[in-house]
Amino acid sequence: MSEASLQAGSALRLAVAALAGHLSRYEPLPALIADHDDIEALLQSPDNPALRQTANEYLKEINRLLESSDIYVMTPDGNTVAASNYGMPGTFVGQNFNYRPYFQDAIAGRQARFYALGTTSLKRGYYFSSPVEVAGKILGVIVFKVDIDSIESSWRGGEYKIFVADPEGIIFMTGSPEWLYSGILPLDAPRLARTQTSRRYAEAELKPLPATESVYHGQHLMQIPGGGTTREYLRLSHYMPEADWTVNVLLDTASVRTQARTALVAILLFICLAALGVAVLWQRRARVEERLRLQEETRNELERRVEERTADLALVNEQIELEIAERRLTEQELRKTQGDLIQAGKLAGLGQMSAALSHEFNQPLAAAKSYADSAALLIDRGRVPEAQDNVRRISNLIDRMASISRHLRNFARKPNEKLGPVPLPEVIADTLEIVAPRLRSADAELVVELSGTDLTVKAGPVRLQQVLVNIVSNAADAVEGLDDRTIVLSAFRSESGIVVEVHDRGAGVPAAIAERIFDPFFTTKGVGKGLGLGLSISYNIIKDFGGNITVRNHPDGGAVFSIVLEASAPSREAAE
Structure with a gap:
């Protein structure tokens, strides 16, 4: 709240400075115009038509040059004899304004200020008045009316709500039109009487502003209903003695309270993370202690066994010394050969698994990268729910890659995973999520055609998805750079079971290649673009x-x- 008060204070100072600067531009002008010969001559002979016309033209020209609202001259009885708006509907000429405080002060020999709603023009303005004095005698009063709409319009639509209230608490200027002529103080009889005497607001309807005020740690808060809700504002005020009004700035506290809640949530999250860190450290320490204990037990057991074996070997040591000498060389060669075979087996297995992993994880990783980049853009734009959906999709892809890694051994041996009913449309939908980035990079279009509603096959969902990803990716490679980059994925029932076909618009498969296309490590792609394992695994x-x-x-x-x-009946869980 203190920080928000400082920000609102800056806005208040700017608003006060703008108002004071706008009004100070016009303050000396009535006295200057009052010294003009045409004005003095008119007030000495107010019934002279020629002098009236000359004064009217002069006031009209001055009003145009200064971009003020109106300028007019009044005789000592308050009648207006010349005005810048002469000849126009609603002209001030002939009107009597002796009830206005600015006339009463000026006719008494003082320069005056007054703000009010015009009784004739029904336009709000700020009035500057000055007596017209000739040879020590006050012959009349000249009034300069300034339009305040330009300042008021600059207050609309901003971060702050600004309004100006008179001594009676009635809002005279505001960037919120619905608050105009509303009282922030009770509109009791004395206040209404003082306002009616000066006719400050003409016939405008005065109404109370339905607001309540409170104090929070030294800050003045104002609750104002509107639009079906009640909004709370931080209120700062500044009294302008020369204008006799109070400038008020309101700052909506919703953002302040949101920042406070955000800070509280951040603190709670930090505490939770700290507690989680302590728990992790404690669990890690417990695991280390358990591992050390197991190592100690293992070492003791090993020492016991070594002692037993040493005792046994000591009994037969003499009998086998010669045999050991003869077999030592053979044993060394055997160990070397066994080590070479084990290493070769490890390298072959690692090579096969690494190649398969590199090939099978390529598409899910590309999709995860696309979703991650999209999530970052969505967060920057404040679309957090959509970003969360992308993060969930990335998590699903990681789960799929974990499942894929468990099934890569199918290339070497038959897995023990049980087969069951798999809805083909769901597998195709998951496949589209993985291959979408590859299709976009190839600028290819995938058309899915499913004939019939019961397309359930006997398979494993993750491995069937592997097959579809491999085939669709190969189709994208085949159509890349062509004029027609359409790929059709269709599924239908036949006498032999359920058939899934992937048709691309590429160059086709030559007969010589078709015979070897499913062999391991056979590929027609360039170096570094394929390992030849995808179709073999499929x-x-x-x-x-x-x-x-x-x-x-x-x-x-x-x-x-x-x-x-093979077609399969839908599972009971899927049917339910």
């Missing part, structure tokens, strides 16, 4: 499902990969 997966996968050329051009799987 072939093994489909065979493990009890299905079949083939490739042929379409009569209209391009390659068609066909997957035939």
Whole structure:
């Protein structure tokens, strides 16, 4: 609240300075105009038509040059004999304003100020008046009216709500039109009587502003209903003695309270994170102690076994010394050979797994990267719910990659995963999420055509998704750079089961390549663009499902990969 008060104080000082500067521009002008010969001559002969016309023209020209609202001259009885708006509807000429305080002060020989709603023009303005004195005698009064609409319009639509109230607490200027002529103080009879005597607001309807005030740690707060809700504002005021009004600045405290809540949430999160860190450290320490204990027990057990074996070996040591000498060289060679074989097996396994992981994780990682970049842009634009949805999608992709890694061993041996009913539309939808970045990079369009409603196959969902990702990605590679980059993924029932086909518009598959396309490490792509494992893994997966996968050329051009799987009844959980 203190920080917000400082900000509102700066806005208040700017508003007061703007008002004071605007009014001070016109303050000396009535006295200067009062010394003009035409004005003095008119007040000496107020009934002279020629002098009236000359004074009217002079006031009209001055009013145009100074961009003021109105300038007019009154005789000692308050009648207006010349005005800048002569000849116009609602002219002040002939009107009597002797009830205005600015006339009463000026006719008494003092320069005066007054702000009011015009009784004739019904326009708000600030009045400067000055007596017209000739040879020590006051012959009349000249009045200079300044329009305040330009200042008021600058207050609208800003961060702060600004209004000006008179000594009776009635709002005379405001950037919120609905508050105009509302009283922030009780409109009791004495206040209404003083206002009516000067006719400051003519016939305008005065009404109380339905606001309540309170004090919070030295800050004045104002609650104002509007639009079906009640808003709370921090209020700062400054009294301008020369104008006899009070400038008020209101700052909505909703943002202040939001910042306070945000800080509180941040503190609570920090405390939770600190507690979590302490718990993690405590758990890690407990695990280290447990590991040290197990190591100690293992070492003791090993020492016991060594002692037992040493005792046994000591009994037969003499008998096998010669045998050991003869076999030592053979044993060394055997160990070397065994080590080489183990290392070769490890390298082969690691190579196969690394190549498979590199190939199978490429598409999910690309999709995760796209979602992460999109989430960052959404957060910058304040669209947090959409960013959270992207983060959830990234989490799902990571879960899928974890499942994929568990199934990569299918390339080497048959997995133990049980097969079950898998809804084909759901697998295709998940596949589209993974291959979407690859399709965009190739500027390819994937058209999905599903014939029938019951397309449930006997398979494993994650591995079936692997197969579709591989085939659709290869199709995107085939159509990249072509004029027609359409890929059609269709699914339908046939006599042999449920068929899934992927048709691209590429160059097709030559007969010589079709015979080897499902072999491991066979690829037609350039160096660094493919390992030749995707279709081989896909072939093994489909065979493990009890299905079949083939490739042929379409009569209209391009390659068609066909997957035939056994149909399965939907699971009871999916039906429910």
